[in-house]
Amino acid sequence: MNTIKYLLDEDKMPTHWYNVAADLPTPAAPALHPGTGQPLGPADLAPLFPMALIMQEVSTERSIEIPDEVQQIYRQWRPSPLFRARRLEKALDTPAKIYYKYEGVSPAGSHKPNTAIAQAYYNKIEGTKRLVTETGAGQWGSSLAFAGALFGLEVEIYMVKVSYNQKPYRRALMEVYGARVVASPSTETACGRAILAEHPDSTGSLGIAISEAVEMAVQRDDTKYALGSVLNHVMLHQTVIGEEAIAQMEMAGDYPDVIVGCTGGGSNFAGLTFPFIGAKLRGERDVRVIAVEPAACPTLTKGKFTYDFGDTAHLTPLVKMHTLGSTFVPSGIHAGGLRYHGMGPLVSHLLDLGTIDAVAVQQLETFSAGLQFARTEGILPAPESNHAVAATIREALRCKEEGKSETILFNLSGHGHFDLQAYMDFQAGTLKDFEYSDEEVAMALAGLPSVG
């Protein structure tokens, strides 16, 4: 009873990304201009993104071709493997069949290069010289640094100060790839200086780092901004995961009853699930889809579905999403990639439509799940991915109770080789659970803008 690998032939690798906007029963609400409150036009976004990405952001075409150059680079690690976790199934003594798509095989160790490569490519061909971005735990920053190295683009990364200090190895990886990494809040931007003037000891947040990166990007014509999640074009680029998974499930002669992904901004979740959700929306094949978030940042389960800013300084457009408010500071859980006050608008819209479900899990349950996964399947998951593992184990145990042999598929979005401090803390018993009370959430939501 060993793990089985399903590896797609390279010539069956997807040539197009899948755009879920084409199959939505009602369109997602448009992004609004932060100044006027009016729907954004492409020109409004031009200071931030190359036109090809802006067009993808608003496209309703079902299939968008993956440029040949991007496909070539993808092929260094794609198609990524799909595994049947028979050793985990055995340990759980479940009649469920558990499959996982493994994105940790990329050079950066996560799914993030799927969009980093695409974004670097479109920027390169439109003449961008420098990309500015933010990063929390560092998975996105290291992926964009990697992509920048391949395309000869300068990369500048505003890294949340607490992570900058606590995760020097993530920073080191970005610097190995040649990126410049700045602790945020910094004195390099007006909004960074304003925050430091008021809070000299600020350890930063993703919302602040986004403000700094956006401010830098709009200042120079040769500089653009890049975002690693939330936006529609990011979700689009990640769908290569789910498209491969559909073909691999076919190889296995199976189809998921349940699909599970962890959600911070939503990109790895969207990447795996959107192609399956497309089939569901088109009425071809039903599936239950579960978004898993940390109880310490309960955007989908306790947030409000409304217009909000993506950043602290309110420089970004207003997008309609599940949000805890742009001033919300999630507690310091180790799954840094899931600590964001908002959510991708497409994921939020699908939750609002009832197409997907959402569940919040506690930190200790996720690490316990990760440890069991490592000891059975051998792969050490990233703390973010542990959320998907935990929900998958819940589902597998439900199947055991109900005596059902359902098929569960989840996204193992990255490996945990950079996150061993978190596992050390867990094994030493110093990790804690954290959950916000309804009162605390209500207080955070009180600061939401009254737009839209």
Next chain:
Amino acid sequence: MNTIKYLLDEDKMPTHWYNVAADLPTPAAPALHPGTGQPLGPADLAPLFPMALIMQEVSTERSIEIPDEVQQIYRQWRPSPLFRARRLEKALDTPAKIYYKYEGVSPAGSHKPNTAIAQAYYNKIEGTKRLVTETGAGQWGSSLAFAGALFGLEVEIYMVKVSYNQKPYRRALMEVYGARVVASPSTETACGRAILAEHPDSTGSLGIAISEAVEMAVQRDDTKYALGSVLNHVMLHQTVIGEEAIAQMEMAGDYPDVIVGCTGGGSNFAGLTFPFIGAKLRGERDVRVIAVEPAACPTLTKGKFTYDFGDTAHLTPLVKMHTLGSTFVPSGIHAGGLRYHGMGPLVSHLLDLGTIDAVAVQQLETFSAGLQFARTEGILPAPESNHAVAATIREALRCKEEGKSETILFNLSGHGHFDLQAYMDFQAGTLKDFEYSDEEVAMALAGLPSVG
């Protein structure tokens, strides 16, 4: 001009390991009993290893079947990819063609699981309950811990104290897999206590850690010892790398003129090169083979080819190998996996026969090479693997000078995601080169035993 991947179909995965002993023009010298100085019989090794591994240690059969269970587990990450490094070629502006076999795709991030899985399997079927081993940098320890988790074996690891303190994350990975990790020298063994009595502040060495592990293993019938390099059966298990590479080079329509591997105990080097060396020894196909070692531990280039102990306390058999003496303490370079006073007897024998070449490189050159590799090929190499990258770049630049389009193949034995401190030190300019003078080497060699 992007990296090209050659991925072998799973049904073409090797079903047998290749044993170079079958093709040697003269046999390697036998191991000797440390007490009597007489050649060892299988019974002498029985307290340390299961009989199946002892038989592999002395076998001269050319092909040894890989057990089905081991093949199944290999298939989780094997066949590993072979890449053509076209982006690196372009950066070097070389007419050479550079290929690399990438072993960092295993769950532990290096080639070590190839033998860890096999050793755990044979121990399991012969009734072993507990495996004891040593580890330096931690690649081997984490691989055996992973294998132990899959087979339900207890694993106890004596980790060189300086690494235990400096590399807590490597230790954490072993503990995640359920292993018990002990800082060596420890008070748990007689030889550990003896060393601590004399040198209370000893930071340990691989030689000491081996002594402790061997001492523990022989004390209990249900406990065996496991070694991650040096021995013939370890080299054997690693040949799956080279066998796959032969098939993959065929897919690429190419054959190496030069093969490069880094050498500590010799196992990743042997794994890639032995199947090619077999063809060379049988007169089928010529190839130049280069073993690359650190100037800070110049076993092959400055050591003596003679009988020596594998450990400090002289508990192991005497093996004929290139050695700097079992009391030699290599300087603290970051490539911990290459810091061993001796060398696998088969690798030493092949150097003595003139079948392979050896070269020593300095630490700064290896990290400079690793950085260039990461920025072109995207994969961050382990510090050990950087030695192979450095020698490959030397060869590629020689080809450029000579205007020759040679084909170079090297083994990228592991990823460097656990080794970012080393890269940080390199980029901060605090890393140093280190080379032993002939006088220092002569002094170390003066302590060699007068046997054999």
